[in-house]
Each structure stands twice: as structure tokens, then as C-alpha cells.
Amino acid sequence: MVVDSAWAAIVLFLGLLPDGGDNSAWRAPAQFVIALLIPLLMVFRRRYPDATVAAATALGIGQITLGILPAGSSIGYLVFAYTGAAFGSAWISRLALAAGLAAGPLTYWQLHLSKTVIDPNGDAQQRSYSLGEFLLLTAAMSSPFILCWAWGRLTRVRRAYLVELEDRAARLERERDAQAKVAVAAERARIARELHDVVAHNVSVMIVQADGAAYVLDNSPQQAKEALGTIASTGRQALVEMRRLLGVLRTADTAEEYVPQPGVEELPELLDQVRTAGLQVDFATSGDPRELPRGVELTVYRIVQEALTNVRKHGGPDVHARVAVDFGERELAVLIEDDGRGSTDEQLAAGGTDGQGHGLIGMRERVGMVSGSLDVGPRPGGGFRIRAVLPLKAAH
Known part of the structure; x- marks a missing residue:
């Protein structure tokens, strides 16, 4: 105005x-x-x-x-x-x-x-005046009005175009923010699963070793010393992996560098830790072992780690577990089963969680990420059974 x-x-x-x-x-x-x-x-x-x-x-x-x-x-x-x-x-x-x-x-x-x-x-x-003069004079008098009207129309179109550009920019910015929030949520969920797998496994091993060391401290100091050494090494390993995971939260540019990537080759070391903690585990492989995609490798390792952690937590005393990995032409099958108590495991399977929100639900998410299938349930004759089938490319 x-x-x-x-x-x-x-x-x-x-x-x-x-x-x-x-x-x-x-x-x-x-x-x-x-x-x-x-x-x-x-x-x-x-x-x-x-x-x-x-x-x-x-x-x-x-x-x-x-x-x-x-x-x-x-x-x-x-x-x-x-x-x-x-x-x-x-x-x-x-x-x-x-x-x-x-x-x-x-x-x-x-x-x-x-x-x-x-x-x-x-x-x-x-x-x-003649008709020609009339048309010429009227056109000359109307032309300024028509030109001003056309100028106004052009201004309206240009303003609408600018409004559309601003709206599009705002919409793209909102979509970018929404995608960023989704990516952050997915990354945090993945980190939460990784932390759960690392902490639950290593801490349970440390607890078992600490209980064993306290039990044999007076009668067998050497065994207590070995148990304390296992506790120290397991704690250091857990600390290293947790530092790597938390490094993802500090920098996004080096996420791949900090994320731990254990695979099938590390399964024997994992099983040795479990055996040291007092759980009897048999391990067998079949088929033609070969290099697998890193996503599949990590999925196999975490499934076995989580399953054995659940066996120690819910299987009861004198439980025995078996881990089998079958390398097929087009798929990799992983089987973890135990002969422990069935009631608690059945409740765990029905709820899909270990009480902290990441147990079997995390397994299903990991398997789903590689387009695989997961079968979880009670084992015939007692105990619990987990079987994951992960698709692979045919070997050449």
C-alpha cells in the first residue's frame, strides 16, 4: 500500500x-x-x-x-x-x-x-471519419489497456510459477527430512540389534565365568585364574565391538569402517567361548563352504550368537545344543537346536522377544533383510529349534 x-x-x-x-x-x-x-x-x-x-x-x-x-x-x-x-x-x-x-x-x-x-x-x-480511420484510432486508444492487461496476466503466471517452485522446494525438503528420519530410525534399530547381540552374548559369558571362578576359587585356584582370564578377554572384545558400534553414532562418513562384520569363519571361536562358559555345543557343516556376501555372513553369525545366548538363559541346567550349517547350491541353511526346557522357549517363541525387545524379532528382521525365511518353535521331544534359510547365488 x-x-x-x-x-x-x-x-x-x-x-x-x-x-x-x-x-x-x-x-x-x-x-x-x-x-x-x-x-x-x-x-x-x-x-x-x-x-x-x-x-x-x-x-x-x-x-x-x-x-x-x-x-x-x-x-x-x-x-x-x-x-x-x-x-x-x-x-x-x-x-x-x-x-x-x-x-x-x-x-x-x-x-x-x-x-x-x-x-x-x-x-x-x-x-x-472513414472506417479505416475509426479502426486505427480505436486500436490506438485500446492498445495501452490491452498491453497493461497482458502485462498483468504475465505477472500472474510468473507469480504462480514462483509459488509452485517454492511449494515444490518445501515439499522436497519435507520429503528429504522424512527420509532422513527414516534412515536414522533404521540405523538406530540396526545398532540396537548389534548392541543387543554383542552385550547379551559377552556379558552372559562373563557372568558364567565369574560364577565358576567364585565356585572353584578355594579348591582350584588355577581354574579360577583361567576363568578370570576368559572374563577379561571377553570384556575387552565386547568393549571393542561396542566402541565400533557407538562410532557409527559419532560419524556417518565412516559407518562402514566401524561396524563389526563377523562371519561364518568366526563361528568356531564363538562356540569355544560358549563351551568355556559351560554350554555343550556340537558344530557341523555340510556342502561346499565358500565365500558369502557380507550381509549373509553377519546374519548367520548373529543368529547363532543370539540362539546360543537364549539357550544359556532359558535352557536350564545340563542343556546340550547343536549348530549345523549347510551350504547348498542356492541357499544356506542354519540350524540351532537344544534339548533344554520347552515351556520358557515356547513362551519366547510366541512372544517373539526375550523381554528386552530384540531377541527373535531381531532374528526375523535380519533374515528378512536378505530375503530369507526363519522357522522358530519347540523341538519334537523337548527343547527349542531355530532354522534359517538364506538364499544364495548358484556356485560356478
Whole structure:
């Protein structure tokens, strides 16, 4: 409104200048009122485009109908032709275009067809124009209105284009933020699974070794010393893996460097730790062992680690477990079963969690990530059984 007020002040100044016209009697005050109304409408043209354009159109029609000659303020009508196209609704834009097209013929009629001229003989005659002159003059008078209307239309299209670009940029930014949040949530869930596997396994080994060391401390100091050594090495290993995992939270650029990637080759070492903790485990492989994708390698290791941790936690005393890995042509089958208590394991299978939210659910997620299948349930004859089948490319 400040900018429009500045332009309105200029139009007001032009409207108040003496124009030398022959408006007489009541037409002179009417022209003065029009010179005030046009700038006033210009001040509010952006806030109320429909109302101001409609009022300006009615004012222009009234001015022509009453025979009030155009003055300097009439230049404001060009501003309203632009306003209707740039800011008005659809019907106001059409009204502004129609008024601009009609401005030429109506003004021509007012200025020329009704004008009396004096011929050389001193007689008063009505001046007449040919059709070509009429078309040329009306086109010249309507052209400024049409150009202003076209300029306003171009402004509307450009503004709509900029709004669309801003909306698209905002939408892409929201989508990017949403994708980033999803990626962060997925990464945190993966880290939580890794931490669960590392902490649950190593801490359970340390607890068993500590209990054993306390039991044989007086009678067999050497065994207690060995148990304490196992506790120390297991703790150091857990600390190293936890530092690697937490490194992912500190820097995203080196995530692959810090993520631990144990595989099938490390299974014997894992089973030795479990046996040291007092769990009897048999291990067997079949088929043609070969290099596997790192995702499959990690999935196999974590499934076996989690399954044996659950055996120690829920299997009861004197439990015996068996781990079998079968390398097929197109799939890798992993079997972990035990002969421990069945009731607790059945509840675990039904709930899909170990009470902390990551047990068998984490297994299913890992298997699903490599498009495999997981079969979990009680074992015939007692105990618990976990079987995972992971697809592989055919060996060449």
C-alpha cells in the first residue's frame, strides 16, 4: 500500500492539473471528484482487487456516459487493467479485458463523433471519419489497456510459477527430512540389534565365568585364574565391538569402517567361548563352504550368537545344543537346536522377544533383510529349534 500510495499521489497530481478542456457547469466538479476517486482506489487495489477494479470500471463507464472529458487522472484506468489481470479473480480479469477493449471505441465516440468543427465558410458541421480511420484510432486508444492487461496476466503466471517452485522446494525438503528420519530410525534399530547381540552374548559369558571362578576359587585356584582370564578377554572384545558400534553414532562418513562384520569363519571361536562358559555345543557343516556376501555372513553369525545366548538363559541346567550349517547350491541353511526346557522357549517363541525387545524379532528382521525365511518353535521331544534359510547365488 505504501508503493501504491506513492503512485496514487502522482496520479492525483496529474488529475488536479488544469487540462484546458471545455467541461462546463456541473462537469468540472464531477471531473474533480473523479480525479480524487481514482487515486483513492489505487491505494487499495492490491488488498481489494475485485472491488477496486469493478468500481474503477463503473467510474469509467459513468464518466463516458456523462460526457466528462478524460483528464490526467484517467491514466489510472491503465493501472486497474493491470490489477484485474494480475490480482483479480477470473471474472474480474475478464471484466478488465472487456473494459480495455471497449475503452477505444467509447473514447473515440466521446471525443470525435460528437465534436463540432467550423468549415472555411464559417458553418458548423459534424466531423466524420472513414472506417479505416475509426479502426486505427480505436486500436490506438485500446492498445495501452490491452498491453497493461497482458502485462498483468504475465505477472500472474510468473507469480504462480514462483509459488509452485517454492511449494515444490518445501515439499522436497519435507520429503528429504522424512527420509532422513527414516534412515536414522533404521540405523538406530540396526545398532540396537548389534548392541543387543554383542552385550547379551559377552556379558552372559562373563557372568558364567565369574560364577565358576567364585565356585572353584578355594579348591582350584588355577581354574579360577583361567576363568578370570576368559572374563577379561571377553570384556575387552565386547568393549571393542561396542566402541565400533557407538562410532557409527559419532560419524556417518565412516559407518562402514566401524561396524563389526563377523562371519561364518568366526563361528568356531564363538562356540569355544560358549563351551568355556559351560554350554555343550556340537558344530557341523555340510556342502561346499565358500565365500558369502557380507550381509549373509553377519546374519548367520548373529543368529547363532543370539540362539546360543537364549539357550544359556532359558535352557536350564545340563542343556546340550547343536549348530549345523549347510551350504547348498542356492541357499544356506542354519540350524540351532537344544534339548533344554520347552515351556520358557515356547513362551519366547510366541512372544517373539526375550523381554528386552530384540531377541527373535531381531532374528526375523535380519533374515528378512536378505530375503530369507526363519522357522522358530519347540523341538519334537523337548527343547527349542531355530532354522534359517538364506538364499544364495548358484556356485560356478
